[in-house]
Amino acid sequence: MDFLLDLWGFLKERKKFWLLPLIVTLLLIGGLFLLTSGSAIAPFIYSMF
Amino acid sequence: MPTVFLGISAYYHDSAAALMVDGDIIAAAHEERFTRKKHDSSFPLNAAKYVLREAGLSVSDVNAAVFYDKPFLKFERLLETYHGFAPKGLVSFLSAMPVWMKEKLFLRKMLKNELEKLGGKAPKLLFPEHHLSHAASAYFPSPFKEAAILTIDGVGEWATTIIGHGRGNEIKILRQLDFPHSLGLLYSAFTYYCGFKVNSGEYKLMGLAPYGNPNSEQTKKWTELIYNELVDIREDGSFLLNMDYFNYAVGLTMCRDKKWEQLFGIPKRQPETKLSQSYMNLALAIQNVTEDIVLRLAQTTKQLTGSDYLVMAGGVALNCVANGKLLRTRLFRDIWIQPAAGDAGGAVGAVYAAWHLWKGHPRETNCKPDAMKGAYLGPEFSGKEIRRTANRYNAPFKYYDDFNMLCADVAELIAKGNVIGWFQGRMEYGPRALGNRSILGDPRDPQMQKRMNLKIKYREGFRPFAPAVMEEDIAQYFDLDRPSPYMLLVAPVLENRRKPLPKNYESLDLLDRLYHLRSDIPAVTHIDYSARVQSVSRNTNERFWNLISAFKKLTGFGLLVNTSFNVRGEPIVCTPDDAYRCFMSTEMDYLVMNGFLFKKEEQNWKFDKQDLLSRYELD
Numbered sequence: 001m002d003f004l005l006d007l008w009g010f011l012k013e014r015k016k017f018w019l020l021p022l023i024v025t026l027l028l029i030g031g032l033f034l035l036t037s038g039s040a041i042a043p044f045i046y047s048m049f
Numbered sequence: 050m051p052t053v054f055l056g057i058s059a060y061y062h063d064s065a066a067a068l069m070v071d072g073d074i075i076a077a078a079h080e081e082r083f084t085r086k087k088h089d090s091s092f093p094l095n096a097a098k099y100v101l102r103e104a105g106l107s108v109s110d111v112n113a114a115v116f117y118d119k120p121f122l123k124f125e126r127l128l129e130t131y132h133g134f135a136p137k138g139l140v141s142f143l144s145a146m147p148v149w150m151k152e153k154l155f156l157r158k159m160l161k162n163e164l165e166k167l168g169g170k171a172p173k174l175l176f177p178e179h180h181l182s183h184a185a186s187a188y189f190p191s192p193f194k195e196a197a198i199l200t201i202d203g204v205g206e207w208a209t210t211i212i213g214h215g216r217g218n219e220i221k222i223l224r225q226l227d228f229p230h231s232l233g234l235l236y237s238a239f240t241y242y243c244g245f246k247v248n249s250g251e252y253k254l255m256g257l258a259p260y261g262n263p264n265s266e267q268t269k270k271w272t273e274l275i276y277n278e279l280v281d282i283r284e285d286g287s288f289l290l291n292m293d294y295f296n297y298a299v300g301l302t303m304c305r306d307k308k309w310e311q312l313f314g315i316p317k318r319q320p321e322t323k324l325s326q327s328y329m330n331l332a333l334a335i336q337n338v339t340e341d342i343v344l345r346l347a348q349t350t351k352q353l354t355g356s357d358y359l360v361m362a363g364g365v366a367l368n369c370v371a372n373g374k375l376l377r378t379r380l381f382r383d384i385w386i387q388p389a390a391g392d393a394g395g396a397v398g399a400v401y402a403a404w405h406l407w408k409g410h411p412r413e414t415n416c417k418p419d420a421m422k423g424a425y426l427g428p429e430f431s432g433k434e435i436r437r438t439a440n441r442y443n444a445p446f447k448y449y450d451d452f453n454m455l456c457a458d459v460a461e462l463i464a465k466g467n468v469i470g471w472f473q474g475r476m477e478y479g480p481r482a483l484g485n486r487s488i489l490g491d492p493r494d495p496q497m498q499k500r501m502n503l504k505i506k507y508r509e510g511f512r513p514f515a516p517a518v519m520e521e522d523i524a525q526y527f528d529l530d531r532p533s534p535y536m537l538l539v540a541p542v543l544e545n546r547r548k549p550l551p552k553n554y555e556s557l558d559l560l561d562r563l564y565h566l567r568s569d570i571p572a573v574t575h576i577d578y579s580a581r582v583q584s585v586s587r588n589t590n591e592r593f594w595n596l597i598s599a600f601k602k603l604t605g606f607g608l609l610v611n612t613s614f615n616v617r618g619e620p621i622v623c624t625p626d627d628a629y630r631c632f633m634s635t636e637m638d639y640l641v642m643n644g645f646l647f648k649k650e651e652q653n654w655k656f657d658k659q660d661l662l663s664r665y666e667l668d
Contacts, residue, residue: 030150
């Protein structure tokens with residue numbers, strides 16, 4: 001929660017809302033890698049990238 | 050209840066912690082001194098524990114922990130840089146992002162977790178900007194009521210250089226130069242190309258520059274090439290780097306080696322290979338350009354602020370050759386440079402920013418000579434702890450109750466050509482050993498530089514040593530009209546102390562030039578008759594002053610060779626144990642810790658030099 005508040009505050013302060021989709025995408029990809037590391041779907045995720 | 054701030058600098062290089070209580074810096078230390086890992090960038094857990102212990106406080110007493118930069122702003126710079134250079138930089142992007150996604154972007158959480166390891170609830174967190182931390186570290190502890198501020202380094206979030214004005218308890222930022230145009234990174238690119246390590250070898254490049262031949266066509270041509278091809282400098286000192294030649298914005302190296310080879314006609318020097326005259330000339334060329342930029346920036350700073358006083362911080366402020374030249378322009382009445390000018394100093398700057406800028410406390414300038422307490426802000430060890438080390442190694446020693454007697458004996462040993470490890474009082478904060486964790490020698494001895502470099506420090510033979518001179522005697526040896534307590538000003542050795550050079554001097558081999566007798570204090574006279582002066586004041590470091598004074602009584606010379614107590618690649622020693630091990634693994638003759646004198650010949654324990662050296666990566 002702290003992170004989301006900080007991120008929102010930063011984007012508002014710097015007026016850099018165009019970075020939001022990029023950051024969200026990177027976080028999703030990062031999260032996906034973390035969640036799937038060692039799991040059965042990992043090979044499919046790796047082949048996607 | 051006092052107001053307590055804990056400053057943290059970490060996760061990039063040279064992590065450190067500093068503690069401020071009611072506006073007073075109580076303690077500050079580099080993490081590397083505790084972990085024995087040079088330039089350690091991890092969270093400064095040991096340093097933070099120490100600074101709290103020094104103040105007799107716990108983390109629960111801390112009102113706020115202040116991190117020295119803004120991680121989101123740095124992330125913005127990374128994303129925009131990759132976006133701006135795309136598709137170049139994909140490899141670098143893919144290697145940088147996982148660390149950010151996993152750790153650095155969640156810095157607040159990481160910091161909280163680490164702070165809780167100190168044994169309590171994590172305090173509130175504050176994040177001043179990187180260059181604001183540098184500016185605060187330069188202005189607030191300085192002795193000036195108001196001052197112009199100039200900070201120059203590699204890069205913080207976006208800023209690489211700022212010009213500001215400090216007045217009362219406020220700092221106003223007037224100009225800012227942004228990444229990728231960076232004087233620090235330009236200098237680091239040359240450090241890399243000359244075969245030294247980035248973020249640690251910059252001193253070596255500065256020390257190498259005087260070996261360059263200023264009259265050679267090669268040096269002149271290369272200086273022109275730097276101006277024409279690499280950096281476009283404007284009258285006000287701002288500049289643009291030609292990014293076709295640099296790789297650091299999107300790559301994993303500093304510069305594009307092939308383009309540099311085409312430009313300068315010499316390949317990148319491989320580390321630890323022989324240094325040819327060409328690399329010395331290249332070092333001189335970039336040193337000249339760096340000094341030119343610093344002087345122009347200082348002129349602009351003067352114009353914008355109208356101040357008679359200048360304060361500096363940031364890694365480039367450790368370029369003491371440029372600092373000395375800036376001082377001699379008399380552009381400013383006086384200059385003060387933060388002794389921990391690099392990133393470690395950001396921890397001190399961060400707490401000052403919190404105290405004055407966030408809390409709005411008024412600023413007082415009644416600390417003499419400044420508020421840094423001589424940079425002696427680290428741990429101190431008692432006789433009991435030293436005795437314990439002696440017992441552990443079954444080490445015989447002689448103990449002196451009378452410190453003056455000890456100084457008289459040690460001065461005599463130095464005058465006879467012995468090299469002494471000198472361990473006293475609180476450890477220094479910042480990269481320089483200032484007489485509490487030092488190796489000392491006789492500056493008159495023509496063999497001293499060679500011996501200390503090759504047999505004690507195990508480092509490159511060309512590197513110079515600094516003199517520690519009694520403050521009242523500076524003018525007898527150096528063309529310097531003021532104290533230089535932090536070894537951050539280079540000054541010429543006085544003409545009347547110099548010896549003439551042979552006619553074929555410039556054509557001589559490096560070692561022949563190096564070992565030519567240049568003055569009556571040859572061990573501290575660099576190849577260009579300069580010296581990186583440390584003035585020692587009786588008020589700031591009485592023990593060290595007493596020792597130099599005893600040496601003066603004996604020899605008539607009120608100065609000593611002073612180099613940091615470590616070997617190449619090793620952090621400066623922190624504890625008596627570190628000191629004893631370093632002493633026993635080198636060819637140092639004596640070790641003095643508080644009142645204890647250890648003579649090498651009498652020691653029982655045999656240390657293996659290779660064992661010590663193999664612990665540390667070459668810097």
